[in-house]
Amino acid sequence: MTIEIKKNDNEAIIGITGRLDTITAPDLDKAINELKADTKNLVLDVKGMEYISSAGLRVLLAAQKKMHKSGSMKLINVCPDVMDVFELTGFLDILVIE
Amino acid sequence: MTTSDYGGETMMNKTFPAKTEALSDVLGFVEAALEDCGCPMKSSMAICLVTEELFVNVAHYAYPDGDGDMTLFISFDEKERVVTLRMTDKGIPFNPLKQEEPDVTLPAEEREPGGLGIFISKKTMDSLDYTYENGENILTMNKKI
Numbered sequence: 228m229t230i231e232i233k234k235n236d237n238e239a240i241i242g243i244t245g246r247l248d249t250i251t252a253p254d255l256d257k258a259i260n261e262l263k264a265d266t267k268n269l270v271l272d273v274k275g276m277e278y279i280s281s282a283g284l285r286v287l288l289a290a291q292k293k294m295h296k297s298g299s300m301k302l303i304n305v306c307p308d309v310m311d312v313f314e315l316t317g318f319l320d321i322l323v324i325e
Numbered sequence: 326m327t328t329s330d331y332g333g334e335t336m337m338n339k340t341f342p343a344k345t346e347a348l349s350d351v352l353g354f355v356e357a358a359l360e361d362c363g364c365p366m367k368s369s370m371a372i373c374l375v376t377e378e379l380f381v382n383v384a385h386y387a388y389p390d391g392d393g394d395m396t397l398f399i400s401f402d403e404k405e406r407v408v409t410l411r412m413t414d415k416g417i418p419f420n421p422l423k424q425e426e427p428d429v430t431l432p433a434e435e436r437e438p439g440g441l442g443i444f445i446s447k448k449t450m451d452s453l454d455y456t457y458e459n460g461e462n463i464l465t466m467n468k469k470i
Contacts, residue, residue, distance in 0.1 A: 282381070
């Protein structure tokens with residue numbers, strides 16, 4: 228999995244490509260936790276994210292809880308297979324997806 | 326890894342160390358086996374997802390005092406087009422299917438992080454069963470592809 232981070236003022240856009248699974252999820256978790264405190268809005272561009280397992284879902288849940296305390300988080304470009312997993316697990320209702 | 330053909334059923338099995346580092350090898354084995362069966366990509370992804378969830382459980386909990394292995398058996402009934410996976414380990418007796426399911430209707434603030442792996446596995450496979458026999462935890466699952 229590769230992660231690309233772009234920052235604009237108080238917004239960060241993290242592009243994720245590849246699999247978000249047990250092995251790679253900690254890297255995303257780390258990247259999100261290392262965002263500066265002035266990052267108010269987080270956009271996760273998951274166009275290249277073809278697979279997500281529960282490890283990835285846990286990282287997204289933690290990120291959602293963290294960002295929604297004082298800002299926002301949303302996902303863009305979710306692929307159909309990943310959308311299926313979100314729907315199955317109720318994450319479609321938890322995450323903001325555009 | 327061993328492969329055999331038995332009356333219209335293709336069977337393969339391989340043993341892996343029960344460590345999360347082995348996940349890529351485990352999924353590589355499953356993906357290759359499913360490709361041989363002509364499994365559509367969406368079903369292959371679903372089966373790999375379940376394999377990951379169940380394998381990671383074994384890697385985390387089966388051998389608290391040391392190392393151990395997990396053996397994966399894959400068979401394919403060509404007539405019925407059903408894939409069967411059997412995951413076995415010689416770790417402590419543990420039925421992961423008995424854990425309480427997460428409430429997937431709760432909002433983010435109330436959601437607990439755990440339990441999703443098994444929940445996904447139960448919903449994804451056509452059947453998923455557990456048994457403990459001869460000192461082995463055995464998870465057996467089927468999916469029509």
